[in-house]
Amino acid sequence: MRVMGVDPGLTRCGLSLIESGRGREVTALDIDVVRTPADMELSRRLLLIANAAEYWMDTHKPTAVAIERVFSQQNVRTAMGTAQAGGVIALAAARRDIPVTFHTPSQVKSAVTGNGAADKNQVTAMVTRILGLQTKPTPADAADALALAICHCWRAPMMERMAQAEAAAAEQKKRYEARLAQVRKEAKAR
């Protein structure tokens, strides 16, 4: 699996590319931060981000895109911009038929450090260790994008198994209900 991790943002948008191997083996292939000026019109900023993400997808051909899910942040305006940046990147992936998964910050922290409430330094330190990097990835947005892609590599197989189990359970329930309805109908007919 070749995962593109995205830490969305209007001012700084972190992008990463991770290749997963056997088990929990992960390798960092690339990293970038897209910046857009704060005084630029919002739609133009989204265009710069979308263009950069599309170029990245067309160059690196990821098989999956993982984006940080925004919940409420301190600043509503910032949260909205972050959601919009993530939205245009999800759109770019959908246009290329690349599946998109959103992970919450606590899912990412939990996957990478084992603690859903870990701070930025802990996350960066674990990302550096997991990927066997010589130095800490900077800026923080790049480290977050790497953490997100690692999280996806590790969570995706589990999420797929859960989805399969859920689908199987739903199928079983449907068959059970159909049989129940049949039995009731027969009882009524008698």
Next chain:
Amino acid sequence: MRVMGVDPGLTRCGLSLIESGRGREVTALDIDVVRTPADMELSRRLLLIANAAEYWMDTHKPTAVAIERVFSQQNVRTAMGTAQAGGVIALAAARRDIPVTFHTPSQVKSAVTGNGAADKNQVTAMVTRILGLQTKPTPADAADALALAICHCWRAPMMERMAQAEAAAAEQKKRYEARLAQVRKEAKAR
């Protein structure tokens, strides 16, 4: 001015097209609501909305796009989806070099009804009257999209004059500061 009004949303996204004439003259040209299923993957929903908005732009050739600015809503998850839907439409406009303006719900209500805290019924009633429609536009999302486009037609000239005044003031300030620096330099030299 030919304004495309957008009431963004993942489940229902209202689109409208308004042509402005002299003074406060406005004419409704088209209206539509794009729906996407709630059980569809988020990136696929954004793709459906983007495709519909792009088709609308390429067919109707609006000269301006007005989108409702999302502030905090009751439900953070809904607000994020709304922001993302608005984001992909803003992106589509930016790709076509169409200027995008965001208006807050209270700016829209205030422009259309004279009351920034008007309820949905008042807004719909005023939109129906302003546009001289035979019946109320339905659903509510379509009426909101019309209100948004009307708001833009009426606010845009004022916003442009304000931007010009601000630019002129900034220019004047720059000239003043340059003169001040020159005078200080001369005083120091003496």
